[in-house]
Amino acid sequence: MIKSMTGYGLSKLDDKQIGLSVEIKTLNSKFLDAIVKLPREFSDKELEVRNMLSDKLIRGKVSITVTYAKKEDASPKVAINENLFGVYYHQLEKLANESGANQNDIFKLALQMPDVVVNELSDEDLEEEWKLLSESINEALGKCDAFRISEGSVLKQKLVQYIQNIQSWLNKVNDQDPKRAESIKEKISQKMSDLIGLENVDQNRFEQELIYYIEKLDISEEKVRLKSHLDYFLQVIESDQSQGKKLGFISQEIGREINTIGSKANDAVIQRYVVSMKEELEKIKEQLLNIL
Template sequence: MKSMTGYGRSSFLCENVEVSVEVSSVNKRNLETVVSLPRDWQALEREILTLTKEVVSRGRINFSVKARVDKAERPEASWDEKRLRDDLEQLRIFAEAEGIPYHPDASLLCRLASGQKFEQSLPDPTKMTEGLKQAAQEALKAMIQTRIEEGKHLEADIKARNAEITCLVNELEVSSEGISALWREKLLERLRQAELELDAEDERVLREVALFAERCDVSEELTRLRSHGELMNQILEEDGPVGRKLEFALQEISRELNTVASKSPSTEVKRLVIEARAECEKIREQALNVE
């Protein structure tokens, strides 16, 4: 079992350019990969997306690829004037749309031009493909390892809470026994207080007791709760993504607990159901971070 939280890093050298690859992941219901690359390397994004889909099934994956060029290696190439004009125009449009004062100056021009010079010094993306793929694979491997380690802690916590729910189900079974007999005595007591002398074996009394016993019988619900608890333990032992399976099992457990609470008039039963619900909710919070 893996967590959806992890981090990995790798780097490589290409033509005196040090390239670092960092990848982090957080929980998300489906798979979403966000890749940040230098502008001239955008064509390499597809390679990273393909590699990610091969090893990750859920979570938001953030890739950051950065290049560092030694100043001594940077060429003194001139900047692209047309591109500078385009960049300034895009900044103006954005500033107007956001209501931000826009006053371009020499400092802004220098920053844009420096960015162009830096990109001009980067290797051609076709020369980067293999190195980037290898670094991305190494970073993903490191991230997955942290997800596995975190997953072990999540698994232990979920198993412990699931065991607690099983204990509460056993207590529910004990507390549910004798409810019909108790209700029968209360019914006879109310009849006596109303000065209605009815025998305990009277057909009408027996019918009321039988109807009540049927309404408050929770034996089937308790059996299903035990079955769902066993299913959850089996899911935790599976290889591969199990997060959604856990969510389904938790939905079924919650449904059965609600039914038990609605059927039984016992305050002790309702107290035990509240405790089981609390454990179920804690497992649900953990399951949201399980791949």
């Protein structure tokens, strides 16, 4: 099963007392890179939220935004520390007078200063609301994971097609290889004939050198290994877990064999096939960047 690292999940809860919204967005990244935005009431739960993201999403660039609001008909659970508010207000007013700054926002700023607004939710209230929030987060995570699976199925189809294209070009390399060996033999014989004449060549020595030269250009092992890597890639892509990193390592081995075939081929036709295989491999590498 292939999972994309691109995902989206949204969960909403709306009852008589509170309104909750959890939005999760994910993009590709080598590691888990999470941006967590929680309401002040649940700021101490950030580590738990990060652990939930890590367990479900594994890796990727993740953004989770939680909005939380009390309903108008819900009894307020906050208090204003009026003495502290007065201290902040007068200090800000003094600074504004001394610097000639605008005083329009002093009230708002003083109200937002630390410990002015005191949360009076009991531990039981907070635990109950955290339970609701964690359920909403899990629901959003489930939707995000389903989105990733859906996107992954599309990526899987593309990857399978690219691998099949490489296999098709490899089959053409197999068809051309015997012709290549014969062509090399004819070229060398012609060169020898042009230089010194074949009648002046020790045929036994010539055959030995020719075999040695052709063996150096032999690509049989590379073709077998490339076929094996292609089969293994398709095997891994069908596994129960999404294994983007493993597929990345296999694609590196595929590239190594393709490059070796190209460097040893000494044949214009096979070189064209190699270029086509490299084009398909680049498409694979590009898609693998977004696979979990």
